[in-house]
Amino acid sequence: MAAETLDAVPAAPDRAVHVLDNPAWHSLTGRHAALSEGNEIARRYLPEVSPFAAVRSWDDPDVWDAVLDLVGPGQLFPVSGSDPALPAGWEVVARGAGVQLVETDALRPRPDDEAVLLGADDVPEMLALVERTQPGPFAPRTHELGRYVGLRRDGRLVAMAGERLQPGGWTEISAVCTDASFQRQGLATRLVLDVAHHIHERGDRALLHAAEANTRAIAIYERLGFQLRRRTVFGTVRTPSR
Numbered sequence: 001m002a003a004e005t006l007d008a009v010p011a012a013p014d015r016a017v018h019v020l021d022n023p024a025w026h027s028l029t030g031r032h033a034a035l036s037e038g039n040e041i042a043r044r045y046l047p048e049v050s051p052f053a054a055v056r057s058w059d060d061p062d063v064w065d066a067v068l069d070l071v072g073p074g075q076l077f078p079v080s081g082s083d084p085a086l087p088a089g090w091e092v093v094a095r096g097a098g099v100q101l102v103e104t105d106a107l108r109p110r111p112d113d114e115a116v117l118l119g120a121d122d123v124p125e126m127l128a129l130v131e132r133t134q135p136g137p138f139a140p141r142t143h144e145l146g147r148y149v150g151l152r153r154d155g156r157l158v159a160m161a162g163e164r165l166q167p168g169g170w171t172e173i174s175a176v177c178t179d180a181s182f183q184r185q186g187l188a189t190r191l192v193l194d195v196a197h198h199i200h201e202r203g204d205r206a207l208l209h210a211a212e213a214n215t216r217a218i219a220i221y222e223r224l225g226f227q228l229r230r231r232t233v234f235g236t237v238r239t240p241s242r
Contacts, residue, residue, distance in 0.1 A: 150191070
């Protein structure tokens with residue numbers, strides 16, 4: 001199933017919306033180049049930073065060799081935004097449907113006075129919160145991708161959000177999560193708006209990705225002022241064992 005492009009969102013002349021068709025690649029080769037490794041066709045984040053990877057184009061005739069050179073035989077490689085036909089010996093390990101949401105003029109970002117900056121000293125708590133809430137992949141150095149903030153109750157980290165992919169002119173809001181005991185109090189909403197505020201201060205626009213089945217989160221983001229840009233696919237393939 002190929003990615004289905006829906007209503008495009010108007011962008012300012014100096015912001016090319018097309019980077020959102022392959023945001024991981026433009027992030028890996030742009031602002032996050034120092035946190036990545038690979039070649040001119042396939043790149044990935046350092047494993048301790050993030051499991052995300054990308055290719056310049058699945059239509060490149062050398063793409064499969066480039067991925068194999070990067071990760072080695074019998075290894076996993078994430079695929080997002082496309083569903084390419086695999087050559088012989090390659091295996092689909094997982095596949096899912098997702099959505100890409102981008103901000104509209106209805107978004108009203110604002111800083112949150114209670115939000116605390118999170119860094120290296122907070123990693124154990126961040127990893128524990130991610131383990132309890134499962135917002136998506138998070139590694140020991142993921143916080144280095146951008147600005148991460150949280151809310152504490154009695155000194156305990158109970159909600160978090162931050163920045164992940166940063167393709168030119170855009171920043172992805174990610175790792176949005178709240179401990180089960182503190183949900184439905186608007187904590188995640190407050191953090192999303194705080195993160196978006198600082199994204200705007202940097203001159204970027206905000207985007208989000210979510211699993212298509214996560215309708216509750218999508219509805220919340222839409223109420224905040226995000227809208228669907230495209231439906232997409234994501235998954236993982238395994239390289240051939242030589």
